Amino acid sequence: MSLRERAEIRRATLAARRALEELDAAGAEELARLYGAAAERLRAAIARAAAGDGNLSLVEMRQVLAQVETILAQVTELRNATVSAGLSHAAALGAGAVLGTAAAMPVATEAVSFVRHFVAADGLMLSDRLWRIDRAAKAAIAEAIELAVIQGHGSAEAAREFLARGREVPPEVAARLGAANAARLGDQAAELMTGRGESALYQAHRVFRTEINRAHGEAYMAGAEDHPDFAGFRFLLSPAHPKHDICDLLAAQNLHGLGPGVYPSREKCPWPAHPNTLSYVEVVYRDEITDADRAGKETPMAALERLPAAVRAGVLGKGKAELFNEGRLRQGMIRAPLSKVAARIARTESSVAGQPPDTYAIAHAGGAHHGFLLRQRELPDHLIEKGMRSLQGQIDRHERWIAHPEEKVGKDWPPERVADLVEKKWPKDIARQQAQLEILGGIMKERKDGTG
Incomplete structure (x- = not known):
C-alpha cells in the first residue's frame, strides 16, 4: 500500500x-x-x-x-x-x-x-x-x-x-x-x-449512541477487512472517554503481536466493549506492524501488570484489583463479576489448602464423579497437578466464551443456539470442570496429610 x-x-x-x-x-x-x-x-x-x-x-x-x-x-x-x-x-x-x-x-x-x-x-x-x-x-x-x-x-x-x-x-x-x-x-x-x-x-x-456507534464500526470494519494489505483493527479510546474501565485494557494489550490494542480480525476484535461506549476502531495495515510489535506479544495478565495501578483498578474494580495485587486473580476472572470471582477463588483455594470440598467427599463416598476419583488416584503428583492446570485453563476459556461467545462460534450462529451455549451448555461444562478440579485438589490434600 x-x-x-x-x-x-x-x-x-x-x-x-x-x-x-x-x-x-x-x-x-x-x-x-x-x-x-x-x-x-x-x-x-x-x-x-x-x-x-x-x-x-x-x-x-x-x-x-x-x-x-x-x-x-x-x-x-x-x-x-x-x-x-x-x-x-x-x-x-x-x-x-x-x-x-x-x-x-x-x-x-x-x-x-x-x-x-x-x-x-x-x-x-x-x-x-x-x-x-x-x-x-x-x-x-x-x-x-x-x-x-x-x-x-x-x-x-x-x-x-x-x-x-x-x-x-x-x-x-x-x-x-x-x-x-x-x-x-x-x-x-x-x-x-x-x-x-x-x-x-x-x-x-x-441506545441511540450505542447503536450508531455499532453501525459505524461494523460498516467500517466490513469495508476495511477485505483490503489485501489488511493486518487488523486497533481499539482506540475516545478523548472523551469518561473514566478507566475495561476499554483501557482492550486498547493496551498486545495479544497477537500486532501492537497495543490491535486485533487480527473482526471476530477477534472485542469492540464495542459495552453499551454507550466512547471507543472506536481503525484499520492497521501489514507494513505498519513493527518488529517491536511482534516481539511484544503478551497475555491479558501481562498487559494488566503493565497498566498503572489507578488504570488497573478502573479496569478490574477495587475488589478484583486487590485480588490481582495478591496474585489470586486468574485470566478468566478479568471480566467476571466480583461475587463469582470471590466464590471461585474460595472453592479453588479450599481444594488445595483447606478441607477436602463437598464434591470430593461425595465422590469419595461413591457418589457423583466416583469413577473419575478412582482413575485419578492412580496418577502421580505431577500428572494430577498438570490436570489441575488443564482444568483451570478450560474453566478460564469457558468463562471467556460466556462473556464473548463470538470468540468461539463466530457471528453467524443463530441467536437461539448461542443463547443455549451461554446459558446452559458452557455453565454446565464449567460446573463439571470445577467439580473435577476440586476432586484433584482433594486427592492432593490427602497425600499432603498422609491420609491417601
Missing part, C-alpha cells in the same frame, strides 16, 4: 469519526427536543383535566391516562425515525471512510441490517430495547398519576370524616391532600421523561 493511499484512509477515518461525534450530538439534541415537547404536552394534558381546585379526580385520571398513551405513542414514532436515520448515516460514514461510494452503499446497508437484528448477551435486539424504554416510561408515569390521585382521594375522604366529627385533620392526612395536584403531577411526568438519571430521554440517547 502506498503512503499516499494509507494517509488518505487515515484522514477519511478521522473525518468519519468526527462526523459520527457530530451525529451523536445532533441526535442528542433532537431527542431532547422530542422528549421535551412530549413532557410539555403531558403537563398541558394533566392541567386541562384538573378540576377547579387544581387536583385530578378518579374520573379525570382515566382521561389523562388515555392521553398519556397517545402522547407516548407519538414520541415513540418520532424517536424511532430519528434512530433509523442515525443508523443509516452512521453506517454510511463508516463504510465511506474505506470504500468508494458505489462499494460503500451495500456495505452500509448490510451493517444497518446487522445492527437491527443483533442480539446482545442479554438476549435483546434494538427493537426490544426501544420497546422497554417506552414500556417503562408509560408504567412509571401511569403509576405516579394513579398513586397520587388515589392518595389524594383517600386523604380528602378522611379529612371530611375528621371534620364531620369536629376533629382537626391530622398533619399526615393534610399533607397528602395535594397529592393529586395537577402542577405537581405535571412536574413528575416531565421529570420521568427528561430529568437527570434514568429518564426516558437518557435511556433513548444511550
Whole structure:
C-alpha cells in the first residue's frame, strides 16, 4: 500500500469519526427536543383535566391516562425515525471512510441490517430495547398519576370524616391532600421523561449512541477487512472517554503481536466493549506492524501488570484489583463479576489448602464423579497437578466464551443456539470442570496429610 493511499484512509477515518461525534450530538439534541415537547404536552394534558381546585379526580385520571398513551405513542414514532436515520448515516460514514461510494452503499446497508437484528448477551435486539424504554416510561408515569390521585382521594375522604366529627385533620392526612395536584403531577411526568438519571430521554440517547456507534464500526470494519494489505483493527479510546474501565485494557494489550490494542480480525476484535461506549476502531495495515510489535506479544495478565495501578483498578474494580495485587486473580476472572470471582477463588483455594470440598467427599463416598476419583488416584503428583492446570485453563476459556461467545462460534450462529451455549451448555461444562478440579485438589490434600 502506498503512503499516499494509507494517509488518505487515515484522514477519511478521522473525518468519519468526527462526523459520527457530530451525529451523536445532533441526535442528542433532537431527542431532547422530542422528549421535551412530549413532557410539555403531558403537563398541558394533566392541567386541562384538573378540576377547579387544581387536583385530578378518579374520573379525570382515566382521561389523562388515555392521553398519556397517545402522547407516548407519538414520541415513540418520532424517536424511532430519528434512530433509523442515525443508523443509516452512521453506517454510511463508516463504510465511506474505506470504500468508494458505489462499494460503500451495500456495505452500509448490510451493517444497518446487522445492527437491527443483533442480539446482545442479554438476549435483546434494538427493537426490544426501544420497546422497554417506552414500556417503562408509560408504567412509571401511569403509576405516579394513579398513586397520587388515589392518595389524594383517600386523604380528602378522611379529612371530611375528621371534620364531620369536629376533629382537626391530622398533619399526615393534610399533607397528602395535594397529592393529586395537577402542577405537581405535571412536574413528575416531565421529570420521568427528561430529568437527570434514568429518564426516558437518557435511556433513548444511550441506545441511540450505542447503536450508531455499532453501525459505524461494523460498516467500517466490513469495508476495511477485505483490503489485501489488511493486518487488523486497533481499539482506540475516545478523548472523551469518561473514566478507566475495561476499554483501557482492550486498547493496551498486545495479544497477537500486532501492537497495543490491535486485533487480527473482526471476530477477534472485542469492540464495542459495552453499551454507550466512547471507543472506536481503525484499520492497521501489514507494513505498519513493527518488529517491536511482534516481539511484544503478551497475555491479558501481562498487559494488566503493565497498566498503572489507578488504570488497573478502573479496569478490574477495587475488589478484583486487590485480588490481582495478591496474585489470586486468574485470566478468566478479568471480566467476571466480583461475587463469582470471590466464590471461585474460595472453592479453588479450599481444594488445595483447606478441607477436602463437598464434591470430593461425595465422590469419595461413591457418589457423583466416583469413577473419575478412582482413575485419578492412580496418577502421580505431577500428572494430577498438570490436570489441575488443564482444568483451570478450560474453566478460564469457558468463562471467556460466556462473556464473548463470538470468540468461539463466530457471528453467524443463530441467536437461539448461542443463547443455549451461554446459558446452559458452557455453565454446565464449567460446573463439571470445577467439580473435577476440586476432586484433584482433594486427592492432593490427602497425600499432603498422609491420609491417601
